[in-house]
Amino acid sequence: MPDRSARIVAAGLLAIVLHAAAVAPAAAGDADRQRPERFGIRLLEIHENRLDDPRSHAFIVDHVNPGTTFTRRLEVFSTSSQRQRVSLYPGAPGPAGNIALVNRVGVRTYLDVGPGGEPPTSFRIGEVTAGRTDAGQPRLVAEVRNTGERAVDLEGEVRLSEGPSELSAGPFRGTRATTLPPGGQGQVTVLLGHDLPAGPWNFRLTLRSGRVSRTATGTITFPEAGERAAADDDPSPPVLAACALAAVAAAALLVVNLRRFRRRPLDGEAA
Structure with a gap:
C-alpha cells in the first residue's frame, strides 16, 4: 500500500x-x-x-x-x-x-x-434548505462537506417536478463554483426562477466536482420572503423508531380505555 x-x-x-x-x-x-x-x-x-x-x-x-x-x-x-x-x-x-x-x-x-494512485475525491450533501433572496427569488442552499483527500470545486443543478398542477421546472444551474479543501464544509446555492409557485415540489439536486457527482432528493415548499423552510427528506431511522414507539403506546392506551368502557354498568343494571 x-x-x-x-x-x-x-x-x-x-x-x-x-x-x-x-x-x-x-x-x-x-x-x-x-x-x-x-x-x-x-x-x-x-x-x-x-x-x-x-x-x-x-x-x-x-x-x-x-x-x-x-x-x-x-x-x-x-x-x-x-x-x-x-x-x-x-x-x-x-x-x-x-x-x-x-x-x-x-x-x-x-x-x-506521491507514490501509488491518485487520492480519492469525495463529498457529502447534508441539509438542503429552501429560501429566497432579498429580492424574493427562490433558491436552494445545500450544506456540503468534503470527505475526500483533494479539494473540490462544486457546481450545482436543480430539477423540480410534481409541482402545483403537475408542473416541472429546470434544470437550474448554479452560477458560481464553491471550492472546499479536504475536510472543509460550506454551502452551495442554486438560484431558481423568479415566477415559480411556492409548491410543494419534488426536487433533485445534483452536485459535481470533476468526475465525481452526488445527488439529493426530497420535497420542498418555498417560504414567503424572509422565512426559511427545510427540505422534507426521507425520515431517518431514529425518527421512524420514535414514531413506532408512539404508535404502540397509543394502541395500548386505546385497548385500556375500551376495556374500561365495556366494564362500566349501564343505567338500570346492577352494579
Missing part, C-alpha cells in the same frame, strides 16, 4: 500579472475609454487521461510520482490596443521597486505528488 504520509498535495495558482509603470500614460480618447479592455490566461493543453474531467479543461489537475516532470501550454491574451507588460509566475509575490500591481488572473492548479 502506498505511503500516504509521503504524499504532497498542492493547490496553487499559475498567475499572470499586469504591471503599470509609475509614470501615468497619456490620456486616451473617449472611444478608447468606452471600449472594454481585458487580459487573461487560459489552458490550451489537457492530458489525454483527463479529457472526461471538466475541471481539467479550466484548471491544471494532475497526479504524478516523485521526480516526474511535465509541461502544459498556456495562452496569454489581451484586448487592449496598448502595449502591456506582464509577468508569469507560480504563487503570488508582491509588487517590487517602482512597479505597481494593477490586476491579476491565473490558472488554478491542483497537483498531487
